[in-house]
Each structure stands twice: as C-alpha cells, then as structure tokens.
Amino acid sequence: MNGLIVKDLGMTYELPNGGSVEALRGVGFELAAGEMLTVLGPSGCGKTTLLNIVAGFLAPTAGKVWFGVDGAKPVTAPSRERGLVPGREPGLVTAPGRERGMVFQQGALFEWMSVADNIAFGPRMRGAGKKEMKDIVEQYLNTVGLAGFGNKAIYELSGGMQQRVALARCLANEPHLILMDEPLGALDALTREKMQSLILKIWNDTGKTIVLITHSVEEALMLGQRLFVMAPRPGRIEREYRLPFASRGLDGNLREIKTDAEYVEKREEILSMIWEMEEEIMGRQERAS
Amino acid sequence: MKWLQIALVRLGLRRSGEDARKTVSFGDPAAARGGYFWSFVSVAAVFALWYVATALQWTTPIFLPPPSDVWEQFHATATEGFRGYTLAQHIGVSVYRLLVGFALGCLIGIPIGFSMGLSRVLRGFFDPIVEFMRPIPPLALIPLMIIWAGIDDKPKIILLFLAALWIMVLAARSGVQSIRLSKIHAAYTLGASRTQVLFRVILPNSLPEIFTGMRVAMGVCWGTLVAAELVAADVGIGFMIVVGGKFLETGLVLVGVIVIGVIGAAIDVGMRKLEARLVPWKGMG
Known part of the structure; x- marks a missing residue:
C-alpha cells in the first residue's frame, strides 16, 4: 500500500529570455512497497529534478505522482499527515510531507x-x-x-x-518512503562502502521503500533491486535493470560481490552507456559553439 | 620548568605541537596566532614614547600633556567631576544612549532584514529605502535630528539607532539568504510548519551573520556617539571631549578618548565571548 506511482512526468522550464529547457520527458514507473530503486545518469539527466518532484519540492509541468495508494485507488483517507489536502485526489503528491523522508548530500x-x-x-x-x-x-x-x-x-x-x-x-x-540524493557522494571510498552496508541493512530491517540517486555505477548496482539509467536532453529513463546484488549483499561480503562476473559485466555495460551519453553531450556542445 | 613552558606558549613566545616542527611558516595562518607578548610590548612602547616625548619636551603640554597630567585630569574628573557631572555619570549617559540606540536598531533592523530575505514583495519594497539611507553618514543628519527631535536625549538616540539600523538590516538579510536550501527542504520533509522553519531553522542559521553585524554596528555607533554629543549636549563623553577641545584642555580630550577606546574594546571582547558561546558552530558549517 505504500507504493509509489509516477506517471508521464514532464518538466519544461521557461527561461527568462522566452526560451525553454526540457528537463524531463515521459518519465513513468511504479515502485512497490519495500522496493529499493537506484537512479544513475550523467549530470543534467534530470535525476535530481525527478527526486525533487517525488519529494514535493517541484511541481511537474506534465504528469503526476501518487504515493500511498493502491493503483489509482485510495487505500487511506486523505489527511494533512500524508501531505495531502482533503478534497484533492488521494495520494497525489503536491507538497513535501512527513511520509516521504529525504536524506541529502552533506x-x-x-x-x-x-x-x-x-x-x-x-x-x-x-x-x-x-x-x-x-x-x-x-x-x-x-x-x-x-x-x-x-x-x-x-x-x-x-x-x-x-x-x-x-x-x-x-x-x-x-517515513514510508526514503529519498536519498547522493547521500554518500562526499565520502571517501572506505566510509562509503561501510555506509552502503548500513543502508542495505536498514532497508532490510525496516522494509522501507527507498529511492537513491547516485553518481557511482558501483553503488547503483550494489544497492538497487531496480536500477534506472537516465539519459539527458530531455531527461528520460534510458534503461531499466532488475538486479540480484542488493539481496545478496545483505548476507554476503560487498567486496566479494563487486568481483562477481555478472556484476562486473553489468558495470562495464552501464559505464560504456554513460560514457557514450557524455560523449554525445560534448559533441553537441562543440557543434553549437 | 613546566610552568615556564606553558607561560611561554600562552604568550606566543614558543610554538607547540605540530607548529613547532613546521619548516614553512610564512603564510601559514598559525604563524600569526596568539602573539600576546607583543601586545604588552606595543602598549608599553606607546606609553614609553609618550613619556619620553613629554619629559624631553619635544612638544608643549598644550600639544601633548605628559601621562601624569592626564592621569591627574582623569582623577579630577572622576572625583570632582566636570561641568556638574562626574566621569562615571558622563560615561553612564553616553553608554545609555549608545545601548538604547543600538538595541532599537537591532530590534527593528533584524525583522526588516528577515522580511527582506523571505519575501520578494518586501525585498522590493524596502530595497530603495535601505539603499538610499545606507550611504548617508549619520553626521549629515544631525541638523535634521535637532530640528525634528529637539536637543535632549532623543535626537542622539535616533542618530545612533539610524547608525545601527541599516547595518542590522543587511546583516539579517544576508543571514537569511546564506542558508542552504537543503536545510529548509529537510525541515519540511520532517514535518515542520512555516513558523517552525522560521524559528528553528532560518533564525538560528542566521545568528552568526547577525552577530557579525552587531559587532560592526557597535563600532559604528561609538563613532557616531561623539558626533551626536557634539551639538547641544551638556553631558556625555563626547560632550566632554568637545568642550576640552574648545578650551584647549588637551588632557581632558585624552581622558575622553582613552575612556572610549577602553570601553569600546571591552564591549567588543564581551561580544566575541558571547558569540563563541551562542554560535559555536560559526564557520564550521
């Protein structure tokens, strides 16, 4: 019942000079209660925008986000407690609310x-x-x-x-949903690995639904049951993975998994995907200038 | 010999810890920290130079009276008084004006600064007033103050209030705007209301800058005080200095100057101590 539904999100910013920038287009997914999702992508792919919309800090220009309802049907009465306004669509996210917690970078x-x-x-x-x-x-x-x-x-x-x-x-x-915006981005490698274990453990012990944004391919692979790779201009979900490593990491050694053949193969695949995106952005910039 | 070592470190004559092993010190901020011994030297040097200059009669007493004369003058004003008031009373009146003007400046300036930091409408509304008033030296307003508010305590307090006001407005405004958006966001996701965000996040976050503003404002207020007491006053440290100057009583002028310097420095030290206690996180965010 504490699932997250994201439907056809679009975000187009108007610029002061009359132009516009499309930060997100057609982003949609459903996340069941207790799932752990990691989102990965080059800078400018709209992953932080997506997280801020789900948190309720930004209002999208297209699409909607629901949290805490089954399908589109309400399972609980709307209340301020859930960041919902009585009389509005149940579960529709329009503002920050205490049921959606957030962990920020430092x-x-x-x-x-x-x-x-x-x-x-x-x-x-x-x-x-x-x-x-x-x-x-x-x-x-x-x-x-x-x-x-x-x-x-x-x-x-x-x-x-x-x-x-x-x-x-x-x-x-x-909170029922925990949003994490590059929470480990500023930490050194050793501390980072310890924190990854801690996040896995907390996820397992509490059964919270978690969305974690990261720059690190290894982290996204390690922690995510599901992993979205996003692409820029406009920001969209390029590839989706379902991964076994998070469940395995719970009772295993994280570093062992990181040398696992399947893990290494996925890592290389995603790395080259993001590499290509970056190259393309650079190329576009060069052509433009 | 341990006490000697401690004393030397305290005085800044000896380095300790890693500092003592550094081969590069030029440019290292630690190399310029805590030279208290040299503070004693500088105070002693000033007095010595003053004494020598007068003892050898490099100047006339009207130009620079010897320290002993100034001390006697100090003693006389402290016990017999000057123009009907003792030195303590002159100081009391001046400090009263100073603190009331300064406090009013804080009490009114901080909310205005906050409103400017929180609302586009109020920012736009107050901006021209603040930007217009800020560069006007308070001294330029003295005639107006006398025309509008008369010659008692009021015009002096208003002048000091104006001296502190704009500084506090700007300090509070930049204090509000220095916050990281993620702190505000965190508070809202944790269930805080707007009032709670204001008093539990925005206000404490702006305290370091408000403190800096208060110290600057206090300095400017001292500068304005003497000027405020220049005109139509019959009591106050500034008044004492002005009269001393008129009648070429250089000793009296020096007593006033030294008293202001000592009290001003003491207040600043007090505020720094208070700051260290109340906002220990300053510069550590």
Missing part, C-alpha cells in the same frame, strides 16, 4: 543542534513528549551505530558520521 544537518536534537527534530515538530523523543533518539542512534554520540555537536563529527546522523534523523520521523 550540509543539511542543523549545526546549531546536538546530534540528539537533530534526530529528535521530526518528532519534536509533531509535538512528541520528552520521554518519547529520548527513546526515539536512543533507538536510532543504535540503528546507525552512533550510540553514545547524542550530545556531540554536528561539527565535531566526521563526514561519514554526519551522514549516519542524517540517516537517523530521517528514520526517526518514520
């Missing part, structure tokens, strides 16, 4: 709050009591492996630890 934590206060932010906003917040903080500090760090200041933590806090802050609000 810099979205609140530096003026302690780690604990960052994690308790969502519960506090809905008016949770002191005791409840304390329990929630405790629980999610444990989930992300930061037990005992509650009183630390954000700027005292390393980049990897900060992203753990960001993950805990998002989870503490109990």
Whole structure:
C-alpha cells in the first residue's frame, strides 16, 4: 500500500529570455512497497529534478505522482499527515510531507543542534513528549551505530558520521518512503562502502521503500533491486535493470560481490552507456559553439 | 620548568605541537596566532614614547600633556567631576544612549532584514529605502535630528539607532539568504510548519551573520556617539571631549578618548565571548 506511482512526468522550464529547457520527458514507473530503486545518469539527466518532484519540492509541468495508494485507488483517507489536502485526489503528491523522508548530500544537518536534537527534530515538530523523543533518539542512534554520540555537536563529527546522523534523523520521523540524493557522494571510498552496508541493512530491517540517486555505477548496482539509467536532453529513463546484488549483499561480503562476473559485466555495460551519453553531450556542445 | 613552558606558549613566545616542527611558516595562518607578548610590548612602547616625548619636551603640554597630567585630569574628573557631572555619570549617559540606540536598531533592523530575505514583495519594497539611507553618514543628519527631535536625549538616540539600523538590516538579510536550501527542504520533509522553519531553522542559521553585524554596528555607533554629543549636549563623553577641545584642555580630550577606546574594546571582547558561546558552530558549517 505504500507504493509509489509516477506517471508521464514532464518538466519544461521557461527561461527568462522566452526560451525553454526540457528537463524531463515521459518519465513513468511504479515502485512497490519495500522496493529499493537506484537512479544513475550523467549530470543534467534530470535525476535530481525527478527526486525533487517525488519529494514535493517541484511541481511537474506534465504528469503526476501518487504515493500511498493502491493503483489509482485510495487505500487511506486523505489527511494533512500524508501531505495531502482533503478534497484533492488521494495520494497525489503536491507538497513535501512527513511520509516521504529525504536524506541529502552533506550540509543539511542543523549545526546549531546536538546530534540528539537533530534526530529528535521530526518528532519534536509533531509535538512528541520528552520521554518519547529520548527513546526515539536512543533507538536510532543504535540503528546507525552512533550510540553514545547524542550530545556531540554536528561539527565535531566526521563526514561519514554526519551522514549516519542524517540517516537517523530521517528514520526517526518514520517515513514510508526514503529519498536519498547522493547521500554518500562526499565520502571517501572506505566510509562509503561501510555506509552502503548500513543502508542495505536498514532497508532490510525496516522494509522501507527507498529511492537513491547516485553518481557511482558501483553503488547503483550494489544497492538497487531496480536500477534506472537516465539519459539527458530531455531527461528520460534510458534503461531499466532488475538486479540480484542488493539481496545478496545483505548476507554476503560487498567486496566479494563487486568481483562477481555478472556484476562486473553489468558495470562495464552501464559505464560504456554513460560514457557514450557524455560523449554525445560534448559533441553537441562543440557543434553549437 | 613546566610552568615556564606553558607561560611561554600562552604568550606566543614558543610554538607547540605540530607548529613547532613546521619548516614553512610564512603564510601559514598559525604563524600569526596568539602573539600576546607583543601586545604588552606595543602598549608599553606607546606609553614609553609618550613619556619620553613629554619629559624631553619635544612638544608643549598644550600639544601633548605628559601621562601624569592626564592621569591627574582623569582623577579630577572622576572625583570632582566636570561641568556638574562626574566621569562615571558622563560615561553612564553616553553608554545609555549608545545601548538604547543600538538595541532599537537591532530590534527593528533584524525583522526588516528577515522580511527582506523571505519575501520578494518586501525585498522590493524596502530595497530603495535601505539603499538610499545606507550611504548617508549619520553626521549629515544631525541638523535634521535637532530640528525634528529637539536637543535632549532623543535626537542622539535616533542618530545612533539610524547608525545601527541599516547595518542590522543587511546583516539579517544576508543571514537569511546564506542558508542552504537543503536545510529548509529537510525541515519540511520532517514535518515542520512555516513558523517552525522560521524559528528553528532560518533564525538560528542566521545568528552568526547577525552577530557579525552587531559587532560592526557597535563600532559604528561609538563613532557616531561623539558626533551626536557634539551639538547641544551638556553631558556625555563626547560632550566632554568637545568642550576640552574648545578650551584647549588637551588632557581632558585624552581622558575622553582613552575612556572610549577602553570601553569600546571591552564591549567588543564581551561580544566575541558571547558569540563563541551562542554560535559555536560559526564557520564550521
């Protein structure tokens, strides 16, 4: 019931000089509850635009997004809690809502709050009591492996630890869908791999639906049950994969999987696909100038 | 000898840790940190030069009285007073004007700056007023203030208020606009309302820039204070300096100047301490 339906999304920006840019065209897919989707593509392919539309930060110029409804039929009454306005189409995404959480690349934590206060932010906003917040903080500090760090200041933590806090802050609000915008983009390779395991584990333990955007082909292959490769101008879904590696990564060694023949083959295939897209963009730019 | 080592490090005469092993120090910010010993040297040098210059009579006392005369003058104004008020009273009145004007500037300037940072309409509305008023030196407004507000405390406070106002408007505006959009987005996805976003995200995020603005405004207010007390005043540090200048009582002028310098520096140090306490994350985002 907590599935995501994205239908025929299009996004055309009007430019101040009267022209327009088509950032997305005809993007549509359905994501079942508990699925993990990764989205990959060269810069300018509209993957962040897509995520921002699903989060409710941007209104698309064509198409619609529904969340939390079965097919097009409502399974729950519309409520403000779900970011929905009574009387409107049930499940239609028109604004950010607490059922769709988001983890950003670094810099979205609140530096003026302690780690604990960052994690308790969502519960506090809905008016949770002191005791409840304390329990929630405790629980999610444990989930992300930061037990005992509650009183630390954000700027005292390393980049990897900060992203753990960001993950805990998002989870503490109990969203049904978690959107991740290159959450590991600024981390070093080792920390990144640890965080990938953590994301897999959380996905498995909580059964959340996750959409993760990344620049890294390896990460997209490793984490995604489903993987979209997007192409630019206009942004669209070029290829879709269904992958076994995320489920295997749960009880296996991530690095072992990364040397697996199937994994390597897919990686090379996608890399050359993106390589070609980049080449084409460069060529177009050269011709234009 | 451990205490000596600690003392030397504190005074900036000895480097410690990695700094002590660096082969390249020219251009390294750490090389220019904490030279407190040299601060003592500079203060001592100024007094020494002052003393020598007067003792050897390089100048006349009207031009530069010796330190002892200035000290006596200080003592006299502190105990007997000057023109019916003791030094403490002159200082009290000046600091009162300063703080009221400055506080009003903050109280009104910060909300205006916030509204400009949050709304296109209010930004457009206030922009010409701010841009027009900002470059006008407060001193140029003194005649107007006297015509409009008379000669008591009011015109002086209004002048100080205006000196602080535009600085605080701009500081608050840029504080609001310095936020990363992802922080705002994060707050909304976590279920915050607009009011909650304003008070729990935008406001604390802008505090570092507001603090910087307050320190700048405080400096400018001191500069304006003496000018505000130039005209039609009968009490205040600025008044004391002006009268001292008129009657060639150089000692009195120096007492006023030193008092302003010391109080101004003390307030700035206090504000820096407060800043370190209230916005420890400054520059760490």
